[in-house]
Amino acid sequence: MTGAQREDLSGRSGLDERFLGVPVPLPGPVESVPTVRLEYTHFSVLLRTDRRLAAVTGVAVDGALLQDLDRSGIDWRLDPRLPADQQTGEDVYARNDLDRGHLVRRADAVWGSTTAEAQQGNRDTFHYTNAAPQAASFNQGETLWLGLETLVLENAATYDRRLVMFTGPVLDDDDPRYRGVQVPLRFFKVVAFLDGGQQGSDPGPLAAAAYLLDQTPQVEDVPGVLAGAQAAGDPPPLGPFRTFGVPVADVASVTGLDLGPLVDADIRPAVGVQAGSAPGAPSGWVRLRTAADVVRSLGR
Secondary structure, three states: OOHHHHOOOOOOOOOOOOOOOOOOOOOEEOOOOOEEEEEOOOEEEEEEOOOOEEEEEEEEEEOOOEOOOOOOOOOOEOOOOOOHHHOOOHHHHOOOOEEEEEOOOHHHHOEOOOHHHHHHHHHHOOEHHHEEEEEHHHHOOOOOHHHHHHHHHHHHHHOOOEEEEEEEEOOOOOOOEEOOEEOOOEEEEEEEEEOOOOOOOOOOOEEEEEEEEEOHHHHOOOOOOOHHHHHOOOOOOOOOOOEEEEOHHHHHHHHOEEOHHHOOOEOHHHOHHHOOOOOOOOOOOEEOOOHHHHHHHOOO
16 A cells, blocks of 8 residues: 555645635636645645646645645645546656656745644645646746746735635646646746735725746756657747736636636736737737736735
8 A cells, every 4th residue: 555545635724715814716727627626735726637737726825824834744645535547647757858747836835823834835735636747847936937937926924915826727628648648838927915915904996916837948958858849740839938928817817717806806907017919919918027026916
């Protein structure tokens, strides 16, 4: 019997959908696709079993209760509540430059009123259901995925903010197939918060900011991942990597997810980062060039 089979995940409550004091539900797909919802400590995963990857993850982050715990002794593992063939496991990540890219970032779930609660959140993020294949240079890039995650978490910690974050891959039908799994080329993050920043007598209305990141140029450097698509005559990867602030409605459109109240709560029209669009990008997609752009997009 493996460690995954022995693991007891009963009693996990998952994402608190009223964490911000107003309903912010985990998004579901607009069209009928096979999904299963899995609850963990402080977060939930909606897994697309046909793609063996999450359609979306949702995590609540309490900036006032974040703890600094390391990951020593924690290994990636399958979720014992699902058959192994519905998950993307180690065989996809072995002997290549693909990282097991956390969707709910490890540090985002490491909080609580006790160390035991924070440590349980820490461990829970290391289930393969919370990962997606990401080129190492994308996953670890300070100006790419890691950089965005770090800035958002630092914002929560600095201002003792409560955030709800929805993150996932854009599961496109044309994603390249590698070792039996289609590798997503784009990822999204939608951050929900109360516009007053602090949790107090008047914390402000619900607000949201959305981001879209493309790892196509980085995946090109991982042998074999794009080879099948290019051999079939598909166009070559896009140009240099860019990170965009995008309308929440556009994330809903490209992912097929129902983002509910967050579309109307989009804060972008009220902040200074929205002026203009990047050349060749859809209307309203703004290239974020600096850390200040990301912070400004969160209303701070």
